Amino acid sequence: FSASENEKTFKFVIVGGGIAGVTCVEQLTSQIPSGDVALITAGPHIKAVTNYKQVSKTLEEFDVEEKPSSVLEEKFPNLTVIHSAVKSLHTETHSVETADGRVFGYEKLCICSGGRPNLLMKENPYVLGIRDTDSAQEFQKRLCKAKRIVVVGNGGIALELVYEVEGCEVIWAVKDKAIGNTFFDAGAAQFLIPSLEADKPEVAAPCKRTRYTTEEPAPGPGSALGPDWHEGIALRGAQQVRQFVHVLGSWPVYIQLTNGKTFGCDFVVSATGVVPNTEPFLHGNNFSVANDGGLQVDDHMMTSEPDVYAAGDVCTACWKHSPLWQQMRLWTQARQMGWYAGRCMAAEVLSEPIELDFCFELFSHITKFFNYKVVLLGKFNGQGLGPDQELLVRCTKGQEYVKVVVSGGRMVGAVLIGETDLEETFENLILNQMDLTPYGEELLNPNIDIEDYFD
Numbered sequence: 030f031s032a033s034e035n036e037k038t039f040k041f042v043i044v045g046g047g048i049a050g051v052t053c054v055e056q057l058t059s060q061i062p063s064g065d066v067a068l069i070t071a072g073p074h075i076k077a078v079t080n081y082k083q084v085s086k087t088l089e090e091f092d093v094e095e096k097p098s099s100v101l102e103e104k105f106p107n108l109t110v111i112h113s114a115v116k117s118l119h120t121e122t123h124s125v126e127t128a129d130g131r132v133f134g135y136e137k138l139c140i141c142s143g144g145r146p147n148l149l150m151k152e153n154p155y156v157l158g159i160r161d162t163d164s165a166q167e168f169q170k171r172l173c174k175a176k177r178i179v180v181v182g183n184g185g186i187a188l189e190l191v192y193e194v195e196g197c198e199v200i201w202a203v204k205d206k207a208i209g210n211t212f213f214d215a216g217a218a219q220f221l222i223p224s225l226e227a228d229k230p231e232v233a234a235p236c237k238r239t240r241y242t243t244e245e246p247a248p249g250p251g252s253a254l255g256p257d258w259h260e261g262i263a264l265r266g267a268q269q270v271r272q273f274v275h276v277l278g279s280w281p282v283y284i285q286l287t288n289g290k291t292f293g294c295d296f297v298v299s300a301t302g303v304v305p306n307t308e309p310f311l312h313g314n315n316f317s318v319a320n321d322g323g324l325q326v327d328d329h330m331m332t333s334e335p336d337v338y339a340a341g342d343v344c345t346a347c348w349k350h351s352p353l354w355q356q357m358r359l360w361t362q363a364r365q366m367g368w369y370a371g372r373c374m375a376a377e378v379l380s381e382p383i384e385l386d387f388c389f390e391l392f393s394h395i396t397k398f399f400n401y402k403v404v405l406l407g408k409f410n411g412q413g414l415g416p417d418q419e420l421l422v423r424c425t426k427g428q429e430y431v432k433v434v435v436s437g438g439r440m441v442g443a444v445l446i447g448e449t450d451l452e453e454t455f456e457n458l459i460l461n462q463m464d465l466t467p468y469g470e471e472l473l474n475p476n477i478d479i480e481d482y483f484d
């Protein structure tokens with residue numbers, strides 16, 4: 030496409046209305062109010078961060094709201110939202126073509142198209158993935174009639190499903206020895222298992238976060254769900270009570286596992302990770318793509334193509350990481366990358382220098398599993414440390430699980446489950462890399478107020 034064929038050329042074009050894209054847009058529109066910004070997104074709604082709270086130096090918490098895009102346009106007069114999927118990208122002519130046949134030019138582009146479920150079997154009507162509002166609703170619809178489902182995968186979605194689903198037999202196919210391998214080690218998994226067998230606590234207060242609903246079907250892939258996605262939808266199967274029943278007879282589908290066993294079920298949930306949404310951008314361009322399928326970005330969120338940035342689930346962070354940080358495709362990282370990409374794009378236009386943001390110094394994540402608060406810091410599972418690591422663990426059944434990873438006498442990671450109140454102190458100890466050798470196991474002595482200890 031030549032420049033004359035463009036419907037309009039924008040200073041900045043952002044693709045994707047998920048957390049990464051919307052945060053990038055907010056950053057750019059406020060930093061450069063004179064620049065024309067376009068947000069091109071396939072879904073009918075956008076995702077916005079609300080009630081943002083910086084819990085400590087690197088830990089952050091926020092809610093996510095699904096909103097009509099008009100809210101953004103009203104807030105930022107220099108923003109145009111285009112509801113259509115990008116069909117192709119032409120980096121040479123700096124233009125994108127949308128599914129509805131329009132062509133838009135850009136000076137700087139940021140790809141925030143997220144990911145899609147890495148399904149075990151594509152286009153099998155009995156294999157479901159959960160990603161956006163539509164797929165969550167389809168899952169709920171199928172679940173109300175189901176007597177037995179098989180959940181495959183051992184990450185975040187599987188952990189949430191096996192805990193939340195009621196009234197339906199759940200067979201959880203896990204290839205590891207312990208549950209929740211992407212977040213936990215065997216000790217933490219052991220701590221959590223009794224919660225699966227116990228009755229779930231009643232929810233005391235209604236969840237204040239947005240319920241995920243859509244009135245209209247999305248024309249393309251929607252943005253990923255996130256914290257509390259299951260709160261608004263009853264995850265109830267066809268059985269009246271929560272029990273593990275054995276239903277005889279034939280099933281709509283059978284799944285054979287690598288242990289040789291075959292199970293019949295109503296459908297299979299493939300909770301087996303995400304694949305970055307890169308297809309429409311790759312054809313005809315020269316993007317460097319990482320092993321996990323993400324667009325490689327450097328420490329300025331730039332891809333290998335000129336003037337093209339990427340942020341969130343679609344990208345793979347390929348700069349030299351801080352020894353205490355790793356990429357995980359999470360809500361928080363999508364926000365941080367979108368924000369930082371916006372700042373980098375603005376800095377480039379304003380010819381200002383910019384350094385890698387502090388949030389990439391230390392991996393940190395707050396979430397909830399099995400109704401416990403979970404905080405993960407640094408190399409929480411000793412990632413990449415090899416044998417050079419020592420673990421200190423403190424555990425009170427049903428109450429808390431605290432694990433600290435120590436390497437060379439320094440704290441490099443921690444897993445905190447329950448209301449431990451240790452996150453800030455541990456974050457400081459990890460960031461300042463103090464030599465903890467003199468303290469030994471006292472570090473986790475519950476009778477010592479560790480905060481006073483290190484003041």
Ligand SMILES: Cc1cc2nc3c(=O)[nH]c(=O)nc-3n(C[C@H](O)[C@H](O)[C@H](O)COP(=O)(O)OP(=O)(O)OC[C@H]3O[C@@H](n4cnc5c(N)ncnc54)[C@H](O)[C@@H]3O)c2cc1C
Nearest residue numbers: 045046047048049071072115143252253341342358359360
């Ligand atoms: C069920 C579930 C639960 C989760 N729970 C948590 C959690 O508790 N905590 C946490 O930290 N993370 C959680 N995550 C992960 C988190 O949701 C994602 O990491 C995050 O949303 C990624 O944001 P993103 O903006 O990169 O991508 P997305 O949210 O996927 O947004 C991508 C956007 O791009 C648009 N798009 C895609 N292709 C195109 C195209 N060709 N043209 C135009 N637009 C396009 C889509 O419509 C969408 O608006 C969960 C994910 C799932 C699926």
Ligand SMILES: NC(=O)C1=CN([C@@H]2O[C@H](COP(=O)(O)OP(=O)(O)OC[C@H]3O[C@@H](n4cnc5c(N)ncnc54)[C@H](OP(=O)(O)O)[C@@H]3O)[C@@H](O)[C@H]2O)C=CC1
Nearest residue numbers: 182183184185186187210211300301302303358359396397
């Ligand atoms: N509370 C939170 O923070 C939550 C975060 N999320 C995020 O949302 C995204 C999607 O979640 P999810 O789909 O659970 O992805 P995850 O990446 O968390 O987990 C994927 C799981 O599937 C396993 N797996 C992959 N391929 C196969 C296979 N062929 N057979 C059996 N198991 C397989 C992986 O094992 P292995 O690692 O060995 O490959 C891993 O246990 C992730 O980025 C996740 O972090 C989701 C829900 C909650």
